[in-house]
Amino acid sequence: MNLTEKARLKAVLAKEKTDRPPVICSGGMMSAATTAVLSDFTNNFHNDPVIMAQVAERIRLNTGFENLGVPFCMTVEAEVFGSTVDLGDAGVEPCITEYGAGELAAITDRPLPDPLTAGRSPVILAAIRELSARNQDIPIIGNITGPISLTTSIIDPLRFFRLMRKAPAEVSATLDYVTNYLVTFAQAQIAAGADVIAIADPTATGEILGNVNFQRFVTPMLLRLVREIKNAGAGVIVHICGDATVLLDSLRELNGAVLSFDSIVNLPKAKVVLEDIPVMGNINTQMLHTGEPQRISSHVENLLTQGIDIIAPACGISLATPQINLRALTTVVKRFGR
Template identity: 30%
Template sequence: MDEYTPKERLARALRGETVDRMPAISVTQTGTVEQMEACGAFWPEANEDAEKMAALAEAAHTVIGFEAVRVPFDITAEAEFFGCDIKAGTKEQQPSVVGHIVKSIEDVEKLKDYEINNGRVGVVCDAIKILAEKYGDELPIMASMLGPFSLAQHMNGDDWFMAIMTDEEFGFALMELTTEFNIAYAKKMVENGADTMVIIDPTASAMLIGDEFYQKFVVPAHKKIVDAMRELGVATVLHICGDTTPSLGLMESSGVDAISVDQNVDVATALSKVDRAVLVGNLDPVSALWKMTPEDIKKVSKGILESGVGLLGPGCGIVSKTPNANLQAMVEMAKSHKY
């Protein structure tokens, strides 16, 4: 079988095509303290400065061995872009959303005129350009963004879960704003060199809102993003937290190329729920990747690989204190796996 560059290998794997071996990647955030110490780029500055963001993303390749570079490291830049209050992160902790800005359709209307290059959203795009200029011919340039449903929840607060059930006009108006923003943001990241798009939509869970509302609010939004990316030749990966087993068919109906499943999902069962989407996952980022020894991680990885996962990776974002050796053990297992 032919050998491929990492860029070719991942593209083929996400399309379900034959490859020489499994790509070694993480579709979720890759930054850790040990990598920061190795490259000299630390949070929170690496969340706010394009050069430092690119340097820390590069460390996932040069230090850990991941066969892709990926930005950003947190999921708050989109909400900050629209004016939500953000609690600043630290070297070990990511920033979080603490204040919301949308209560009505009138509030939504006021946010429609925006410039996609502003704020940390613009920083992420600049970091992608830096990485693409250095690695774009060989490595996948993986971009990630908070998905439209979770962005709407950040903007509206916990009232959002009730709003979609009691005020559909408002719900659809806010989802239209966030979805169109996601498309514009994704296109800008692709323009700057991204070739793989990860949609992180943690609260867009059918387990939280039910199949009816997932079908009504989430599937159409994800499909619009996926369709826009497919027109540009960009593969898409969708990650939603929790046990998504019952809703994998709904998730796949958006047309995504791959679905990232977390540690609560049984991969063998999940495979029976999808027709064509590649499954990514699902090493526990806390009890396995952070807490276990490299040898134990290899054993757990072996079980996940034997269950038939399409791409081995973390079940959610990598914990910042995760040792390099543990991530390297996961990478070794992926690289040694023949389909």
């Protein structure tokens, strides 16, 4: 079986047999745009689509990951909703410096943004078109921020979590509203050429929300996103940070997506609970940052022998992560089964 990188990933998404697991780093929250890569470019890698596409291609070349993923941050959608963003540089990641709203009503009372024109959304779409035009056999992964993480990037998180108790109906309405934008943004990325959409919701952890709140506030939004993305013709990856073990029953409902987990989760045990849902992960990113290549290789080998469907970092990668460590990760996977 001699599969292209795109065919291999699509096969896993379709729950079909492959020669080996893909090894990817999706972009967005889970980006391998490290300082070692970014320092070779101007500081326009977050707002120039041509440079963004070039960075994505350099990441794949330097690390061996089997995909192209944009953007390289989780601030695009929050900026669209009025939050102020510092784009950083080759050594500092983009971050929110001022929230775009003080009340939930200030979010929902605005006209719904258009991803074709709002903020940096058109930059992401243009970068995807650039990548799609010249990479036929490599999967292109577009990224969106999950509803909880997006809303807590627009309004102060502590206020938001208090409102989950005091005004749950208003919270649900706000999450539904921002999900409307995420649906249209994901659809626009697919129309531009994205093969897969990765949804990262790092704030929607089991530790923060618990299963009851996750089921009430998060599951309906993720179900809608998964359904709309699949209807638009793309695959879906959903990443939840932290110890998602208490959320597995809720996550089982997302049967149309690959589920990506943090390093704290025992992936083989999660795989048993999730039955035939493909799982992805979960190489500890601290180990990728500071560990020895041999230790990384051994950890990857363990995941491979335990039948993990897609090998990937467990969470966001430090900008200071050495390229040799990322290459150690991908090399072991590509040799598996030979």
